Amino acid sequence: MKGYQREARDDDDAGPGTLQPWEALVVDAVGNVIDFWKFKRNQGRVWAVLYLRGKAMSATEIQEALGLSKGGVSMLVRELEQWNVVVRVRAPRDDVWRYAAETDLMKMVGHVITEREHQLVKSVLEDLEGALDDAKEAGADAAVIARLRRMKTLADLVDRALRAFVQTARFDVGNAFEVLADPDKVERPERRRR
Amino acid sequence: MKGYQREARDDDDAGPGTLQPWEALVVDAVGNVIDFWKFKRNQGRVWAVLYLRGKAMSATEIQEALGLSKGGVSMLVRELEQWNVVVRVRAPRDDVWRYAAETDLMKMVGHVITEREHQLVKSVLEDLEGALDDAKEAGADAAVIARLRRMKTLADLVDRALRAFVQTARFDVGNAFEVLADPDKVERPERRRR
DNA sequence: GTTGCGGTTCAAGACCTCTTGAACTAGATA
DNA sequence: TATCTAGTTCAAGAGGTCTTGAACCGCAAC
Numbered sequence: 001m002k003g004y005q006r007e008a009r010d011d012d013d014a015g016p017g018t019l020q021p022w023e024a025l026v027v028d029a030v031g032n033v034i035d036f037w038k039f040k041r042n043q044g045r046v047w048a049v050l051y052l053r054g055k056a057m058s059a060t061e062i063q064e065a066l067g068l069s070k071g072g073v074s075m076l077v078r079e080l081e082q083w084n085v086v087v088r089v090r091a092p093r094d095d096v097w098r099y100a101a102e103t104d105l106m107k108m109v110g111h112v113i114t115e116r117e118h119q120l121v122k123s124v125l126e127d128l129e130g131a132l133d134d135a136k137e138a139g140a141d142a143a144v145i146a147r148l149r150r151m152k153t154l155a156d157l158v159d160r161a162l163r164a165f166v167q168t169a170r171f172d173v174g175n176a177f178e179v180l181a182d183p184d185k186v187e188r189p190e191r192r193r194r
Numbered sequence: 195m196k197g198y199q200r201e202a203r204d205d206d207d208a209g210p211g212t213l214q215p216w217e218a219l220v221v222d223a224v225g226n227v228i229d230f231w232k233f234k235r236n237q238g239r240v241w242a243v244l245y246l247r248g249k250a251m252s253a254t255e256i257q258e259a260l261g262l263s264k265g266g267v268s269m270l271v272r273e274l275e276q277w278n279v280v281v282r283v284r285a286p287r288d289d290v291w292r293y294a295a296e297t298d299l300m301k302m303v304g305h306v307i308t309e310r311e312h313q314l315v316k317s318v319l320e321d322l323e324g325a326l327d328d329a330k331e332a333g334a335d336a337a338v339i340a341r342l343r344r345m346k347t348l349a350d351l352v353d354r355a356l357r358a359f360v361q362t363a364r365f366d367v368g369n370a371f372e373v374l375a376d377p378d379k380v381e382r383p384e385r386r387r388r
Numbered sequence: 389g390t391t392g393c394g395g396t397t398c399a400a401g402a403c404c405t406c407t408t409g410a411a412c413t414a415g416a417t418a
Numbered sequence: 419t420a421t422c423t424a425g426t427t428c429a430a431g432a433g434g435t436c437t438t439g440a441a442c443c444g445c446a447a448c
Binding site for chain 1: 393
Binding site: 020021022023025026028029030032033036038051052053054105120123124127128130131132134135138140143144147148150151153154157176179180181182 | 214215216217219220222223224226227230232245246247248299314317318321322324325326328329332334337338341342344345347348351370373374375376
């Protein structure tokens with residue numbers, strides 16, 4: 001439960017990076033949220049600079065902006081790529097990789113939910129099923145069995161809710177999931193794909 | 195990102211506790227979920243035994259069941275009490291405290307959301323507002339300002355979504371949030387309170 | 389070839405959180 | 419009063435995760 005509300009306004013003082021103070025504020029805020037979401041704080045910070053600056057940045061630029069180590073940036077961007085949260089681009093005449101922030105929230109959140117949360121729920125369901133069988137076999141109390149069933153029901157509900165969310169949110173009411181996108185770059189037709 | 199999918203079926207082997215193997219399975223599954231939710235794994239395990247056993251247990255019983263230390267149990271139950279997830283009871287003729295699992299999901303989840311998530315969103319909103327002001331003052335690029343605004347919009351949306359969830363889920367469709375409750379103990383009228 | 393640069397990998401260590409266990413309080417018993 | 423048990427607190431240590439920095443690779447320029 002590390003930092004969902006760090007000592008308020010005291011981490012914007014120094015920091016080794018070269019960010020503007022107000023940039024640092026945003027970047028760290030995103031870092032907190034992301035850290036809370038069980039990703040690495042610095043993953044959030046990297047995405048945040050990329051989004052905020054609005055242009056693809058090289059690893060070195062990221063490194064300097066955030067005051068991270070070379071190796072660290074390399075790892076962070078790879079992880080972010082794997083989560084579909086950042087894309088790696090190499091312009092024709094360019095000889096370094098540059099990274100740009102994904103802005104389609106559903107692309108990001110959806111991926112996380114299906115890859116990670118769903119995974120968790122699935123494994124819990126398996127455990128509960130296993131336990132249910134064993135408990136019956138061991139002649140456990142009927143009330144206990146009933147509670148086990150209820151837990152399983154709950155896990156099922158959550159599982160379905162997650163699926164439903166991911167399935168429907170793509171084509172969902174309003175453009176809530178495109179808030180972050182640059183207005184004149186939103187590709188409407190894209191949404192019908194898949 | 196410790197344990198949302200630990201090495202599958204290998205933590206049910208030993209464990210110092212006196213739980214039945216199938217109990218351990220359930221307890222650890224809940225522990226994983228809760229750990230993932232940024233609470234302590236053992237908080238989840240304590241709630242799980244209490245729920246599974248279906249009766250109020252003393253600290254000593256919990257300690258033995260889960261193989262925890264005396265001091266640890268004391269801290270864990272206190273924290274769980276604070277989150278409205280466990281209640282401390284002392285029966286008339288009883289000379290020890292006993293703890294029972296809360297089963298009203300909304301009571302638990304709602305509390306967490308209002309106390310913790312909402313808190314996070316609020317602090318992010320403040321940071322973004324602060325950054326927005328500073329950025330304007332520092333004469334930042336218009337596109338950057340626009341992106342900052344979009345982030346703030348998103349934070350606002352999330353804030354409202356959370357509020358809405360907590361507000362409506364109490365009186366919500368179906369009894370999805372009472373899955374865990376003992377059927378003949380659900381107090382319907384209670385739901386209209388507040 | 390060799391020098392320089394972008395990029396990756398990984399062992400070592402920094403950093404943090406959680407748990408333990410001993411010391412302590414309070415109340416009950418004798 | 420002395421002694422026992424339930425319960426709390428907290429410093430020290432265990433156990434994790436994250437970051438660093440050095441070694442390394444590949445490629446291009448010289």
